[in-house]
Amino acid sequence: MRRDTFPQLLAVLLLIFVTASIAESTPDWTKVHESGRCAIRGHCGKQSFFGSELPCPDNDLAEDPTTEVRKKLVDICGSKWDDSKVCCKSEQLEALSTNLKRAETIIGACPACKENFFNLFCTFTCSPNQSLFVNVTDTVPKNEKFLVTELDVLVSDKYGSDFYDSCKDVKFGPTNGNAMDFIGGGAKNYTALLAFLGHKSLLGSPFQINFPRPNSTIFSEMEAMDDTAKKCNDTDKNIRCACVDCAATCPELPEIKEIKECHVGALPCLSFSVIIIYSVFILLLIMGVSGHVMYQQHSQRKSERLRLLQDIDPSDDEDEGDIVHDAGTLDRPTKPYYLNTLSDKAFSKLGYICAEFPAITIVSSVIVVLLLSLGWLRFEVETDPVRLWVAPNSDAAKEKAFFDSNFGPFFRAEQAFLVNDTFPSGPGPVMSYETLAWWFDVQGRVERLRSIDEGVTFDDVCFKPTGEACVVQSVTSYFQGQGGFSGVDPDNWQDQILECVNNPVSCLPDFGQPLQAKLLFGGWDKTVIDSRALVATWVVNNHAEGTRELEKAMDWEDNLKNLLRMVQGEAADRGLRLSFNTEISLEQELNKSSNTDAKIVVISYIIMFLYASLALGSTTLTFRTILQNPANAFVQSKFMLGIVGIIIVLMSVSASVGLFSAAGIKVTLIIAEVIPFLVLAVGVDNIFLVVHEFERVNISYPEGSISERMSKALGRMGPSILLSATSETVAFALGTAVGMPAVRNFAAYAAGAVLINALLQVTMFVSVLALNQRRVEASRADCFPCITIKRADATTILVHDGVVFGANEEGSLQRFIRKTYAPVLLGKRTKVAIMTIFLGLFTAGVGLIPAVKLGLDQRIAIPSDSYLIQFFDDLYDYFNAGPPVYFVTRDLNVTERTHQQELCGRFSTCDPLSLANILEQERKRSEVSYIADPTASWVDDFFTWLNPALDTCCVDPSGPCLEGRDPPWNPQLRGMPEGQEFISYLNRWLSSPTGEECPYAGQASYGNALVVDNNHTTIPASHFRTSHTPLRSQDDFINAYASARRIATSISEHTSTPVFPYSKFYIFFDQYSSIVRLACTLIGSGLAIILLVTSVLLGSIRTGLIVTITVVMTLVDIVGAMAVAQVSLNAVSLVNLIICLGISVEFCAHIARAFVFPSRSVLERAPRNKSRGKDARAWTALVNVGASVFSGITVTKLLGVFVLAFTRSKIFEIYYFRVWLALVIFAASHALIFLPVALSFFGGRGYLDPESEGGLEQDLRSRRYPALLRDEEYDSDDM
16 A cells, blocks of 8 residues: 555545544434424524524424323413323423413403413424324524424414404503504414514514415425414303403494484585575566566557557546556555654653753763773683683593592603605605604704793603603604613614514503504604604693692793704704604794784774774865865864764773683683674774764754764664664673683673773764864864864854855765666665575575584694694694593492493493493494403403412402402402402502503503592592594594594493593683574574564564564575685684674665665655665665665775685684674665565554654755755666
């Protein structure tokens, strides 16, 4: 042998030795799949220092365990394992026990789910036939052993599906969520559940377990695990799950009887009906008009034939002109109305006294107003929305008071949205590592923030359910237990967040309650990593008003607002957008809106004041007289008179405010903004009427003294003022019967102001008007009565040889009404057209009533440039959680078993229709119940906490609390604590810290959820928490509140337990449960009063009915306009509808009275050949007061309303400008167009005007006013 061949041989031998050694240490893969053979067994070590123990691959036969292992296995997995061989060892059972106990804390409430979960992992770990369904696919070497890192487990489709079905509805009380979110990552089917259970993760499985679907081709030697899974509705009571955890065991709730709106196609039935009725009316009208025309033509042809045949001329002694000479005399009233005569005499006497003693009257009026205004010393403004919109004795107010007194005021929430929607390409994911780093910094600054004024920090004011940590709901809270941002892996942060989302219990924040993803992320499609918005919520303790603690909280919130305004700039620099809201933000923005509105309102009033002052002067001052003699302008103007009229309006408002402030009725912003406008609207036209009538008397009765002329003027106009003021005052006063303080207070102030204003107008203003007339007749300057204008024309009217000296010309508006408008309006064809058009408007209004929505969007109530607009937009777009709702029990002795069963839901002996079971069933029909989340039932979690199997929860020094109890803890509640024992354990539970070891402990979740009366061994108050579905519109909020009321009533009926629902927003939406009924009651009562008052004061039910119908048509058209202008019905618009009711009467009352009591001097000059009977009286009414109604009410209101269009406040633009504009347009058109026509058709009888009595002398005097006008201007034949 050559020497050089030895090394080669040695190398070959060494290679053979090494190969043999490696072959001996090759892992034992699962090569044999047969019964009685294992796939894994025992632990072979950890893959890393911090890792968990991993199993060893072992394909040997199953073995009989030792007695100790057998006992441990039976204790964990049940008696079915007491005589079989196994493939597991003691250390595996230790790990299995630890993991199953962790799962039991989540699914233990449902025995079937627990049984199936335990069976799956017990079979996987210890089954003697393990190799049939387990196949090891990957290992790693560790020292001289191999560690299993991946394997396949075959589970049959039926077993997997039944396993999933038994667990899919199980609830986890501490998080108020589904157990599937924790054990299955929110899985929607069994394959997803198994995949989640087998996924290798830090806090999950220590090795990868794959669950491929069984396939005879791929896994030809294997058989799927196919045990019989327990069903959650199993007949065995020890296995059967409660209703809240198993839908199959729940009783079926009665079907909700929804009030379904009737529709014909897309139209509501009401709209469809009125359209059909109006169409039929139009058809009949066309047929009637056509028939009438045909008949007239036939009669005319027949008359012409007879005339041709007879050729008979009229007799010379026949006076055809007498037939139509004085049309007005054909229906001239001849009888007086006693009540009107009495009223006329009373006002005549009052006018004479006030004109004769102006100083005494004015001083007395001022003194009375000053005395009433002393009530301003008790002036208070009510800004609290709760005390504004909710009656103190209403159920909602009482329930809020009960909740606050027992559980404390609802916490204050400060919330921010970080959104990525600033790029032109559209919204995108908001999260990146850099953004998270900055967001952690922002969160830190917020929590370190110290207020400037008082040095208050977040820790001083925050809500601490465990007594130590503040509640902060943010993505940053996931990492509080991991050192904050330092615990965020720059390369793996997405997986960290997903892990926390899928298993919130593993990422508990410091305050101990798991965080749901929907509270932290918004706008994602597949995973939260794609979220377009991050949500952060800081929860602050709330306190009673006026307390020092509340002042501190508000001080910190004010500084938080300033900080977040600065952070908005930082977000913009990063291409992001931040919106936020603090608890004080809304009130501050509302106040800013009110300050803005105040300027607009003041400008509006000033414009109306100026117009009224100038328009009053136009009654005696025209351009012609100014051009003829400019000096007349200084004398004839009535600017000072208009200013006094406005001062009287302000005096009436001041007196009303003083009177009711003294009575303890607080002023609201609605009162401050609306009452002056209302009183001005009601009062100015009365001033115009009195001034215009006084000017007429000056012409027709110039030789009388000023006092006598004033007596006659007020005698005629006083009853008209009485009619309108009485109707309005009584109509407004009806509102005081309403429980809603905002409406009630407004009604009281409005009624008082209107009444006082009317009294001042017929007293103080009359005196001022008399003084003004003395000034005019003395040729003294307006506003400066000490100066005499010598060049001004004399104003005393003298009639000598038919020549008129000093007569004032007829106004252009009045001339237009007399010569053109009234005759055309009262033409036959015009009247038919007007009735048709206005009935059409009424039909449209009725048809649009169903389109009026309820509610008041918060975004409307704040300025259009407020930073809160974006916040509310983001809240609706990105926040996927609804507001929490609490179902509160009162005075219930839960220490008794019967009452426990009326409340609980997770135990087999709970009442089928218990509180928890009903809420669970309602949650399953969330589209009608608006209940989204499982109920956090304290009684269920308390009893679960007592379960001795959860040996880290209720623990005595000797061991678990109820261990060894006879009977033992059981799902049937047999032997559970009652009476004093119940109270004792309950107090321990409420003080037990909530954590991962025992999530059922009550301190964090239920620390303030119930009130325990240790002395009387009872629970005076407790609540069961759930939440609404996301509410994104006013309809959603209103329907959610109504649904909660229905559910609470159902619970009370089925359990005999007094229950009411409570959520923070309920107090503001309680009004909508009755606002339609309230509106109908108020308006209906007001209309009844109007009908009664007008019928009595006018002496005609028919005329009173026409006035009332006109007001109804006006209101219906306004409501229709609300639907078109998107003005919803709420307390603000209800107040406006009451205003519309009063002002509509104001528009109509003077026309109606002038129709019933026509001026003889005007009536006798009605157009010949055209106006007779009621037409003549309608013409007289328009000529007499039409100009005053148009210039005194319509134009004044239009000018004031148009200014409101420039407000920055959406609430003023929508609820005041739009409604008041509709009011002026529809009220004026109905009063000046429809009402005269309706009266000419259907008006009641007329009465003799008291001013027309007096025989020949009075008859001649009554003709003087028209005689003063040029003949060609009063030639009725030309008309």
